[in-house]
Amino acid sequence: MCGIVGVVSNAPVNQLIYDALLLLQHRGQDAAGIVTQLDRKFFMHKAKGMVRDVFRTRNMRSLPGNCGLGQVRYPTAGNAFSEEEAQPFYVNAPFGIVLVHNGNLTNAHALKAELFNTDHRHINTESDSEVLLNVLAHELERATHGLPLTPQDVFAAVSAVHRRVKGSYAVIALIAGHGLLAFRDPFGIRPLCIGRGKDGTTMFASESVALEGSSHLFERDLAPGEAVFVELDGRIHAQQCAAAPALNPCIFEFVYLARPDSVLDGISVYQARLNLGETLAKRVISTVPPNEIDVVIPIPESSRPSATQLAHLLGIPYREGFVKNRYVGRTFIMPGQAVRKKSVRQKLNVIASEFKGRNVLLVDDSIVRGTTSKEIVQMARDAGARKVYMASAAPPVRYPNVYGIDMPTKDELVAHGRTIEEIRQIIGCDALIYQDVDSMKRAIGSLNPKLAGFDASCFDGVYVTGDITADDITRLNEHRVGGDENAEDSSRLALPNAAV
DSSP states (O other): OEEEEEEEOSSOOHHHHHHHHHHTGGGOOSEEEEEEEETTEEEEEEEESOHHHHOOHHHHHTOOSSEEEEEEEOOSSSOTTOGGGSSOEEEOSSSOEEEEEEEEETTHHHHHHHHHHTSOOOOOSSOHHHHHHHHHHHHHHHHHTTSOOOHHHHHHHHHHHHHHOOEEEEEEEEETTTEEEEEEOTTOOSOOEEEEOTTSOEEEESSHHHHHTTTOEEEEEOOTTEEEEEETTSOEEEEEOOSSOOOOOBTHIIIIISOTTOEETTEEHHHHHHHHHHHHHHHHHTTSOGGGOOEEEEOTTTTHHHHHHHHHHHTOOBOOOEEEOTTSOSOSOOOSHHHHHHHHHHHEEEOGGGTTTOEEEEEESOOSSSHHHHHHHHHHHHTTOSEEEEEESSOOOOSOOOSSSOOOOGGGOTTTTOOHHHHHHHHTOSEEEEOOHHHHHHHHHTTOTTOOOOBOHHHHOOOTTSOOOHHHHHHHHHTOTTOSTTSOOOOGGGSOOOOO
């Protein structure tokens, strides 16, 4: 997952892009980058780290121009430790193009060979975003035939990209001297929206919160397969470029990834999480009688709306029992499982009075590896809880994600190949309640009947692009970031989630 933003204005955009990236920081903490354009020349600065650390005053001063784009990166493919793989990416022909990308290409390996053997283009990193940039550049070159670029040429190139590229991609690209291009994959898996400022500024961003938080009016989400081209004078052109678009957004955006104050594809993320709490309450009642639960406690941060709604419906007190340390950030090196467990206690502390002598129901947004959940259950017991029940607002995560979320290989998923009772024993809680897959889809999908469906592949194993085999998953996992115990801690508690 990553966060992307692009702006065309009649005033300098460096500060605006910086502010928008801060609002999208929850989507990526590994690297950040901004590129601007002035007189057909690009000015770029990118590096590993958080936005506030990557961009100093001297860096901001070196980013002049009235149009530009930016990205915050959370790598799921390629090399997480390479400065070169921070975005934006640049290619000098045709015209000069810079690009930012949120998503994951599932046929990047085949495309890379095709680019080298047929298109005669060189890829210098392991990043699928550089592959995507070169596919776009090649198709723009074919569409123009050496003639001046027109909006129809741009749309023809995007149509060709859709035919060649598989997977998930929300893209913003700046074409030197011409304008800003934004497009979304034919399934709309990753989010992208457009907004306008009072001064005529046009802005694209991964989430509506980046528009509203920078005083722009949210206009709409880009449709799946749609491309929008904004000329440097502000004129906007839009066209559907996919043969058979069907809106199937990633359901994990609503479960965990997006900020609760965002609206994605017509759905309030906050309301989606309230709805998940409502359906989860029904599951709890069928497993644990409410009179055996003394208190409902969320695991910070994004489970709070679900936990609040669940507690309200069951008539059980809601309490904050954990306090998250927002200033620890990412653990630098995690040499083994024992140190990983220690990091959970560094990032999360209990309010013992909320646990002592009580039967507590812990509510989390989802359970992935199970190692964090196991440690949290033990923390509750150590604080004096008599019984510890755990409820997940999402169903069991049984399958890897291939569309841009750092879901582990199936062998690392605690729910893969196990029954609920077996998972409960591993986590160590007295009862374990999961959301139902169909109930989750109905709870969120009811908020926008126009959706064709969801990508819920990590829960149901159905990959909406229809091109994923077991061999593909094995190959993609070979390039997955963070699968090693010696790698940086990428657990959800390690992320400074903005979902307060």
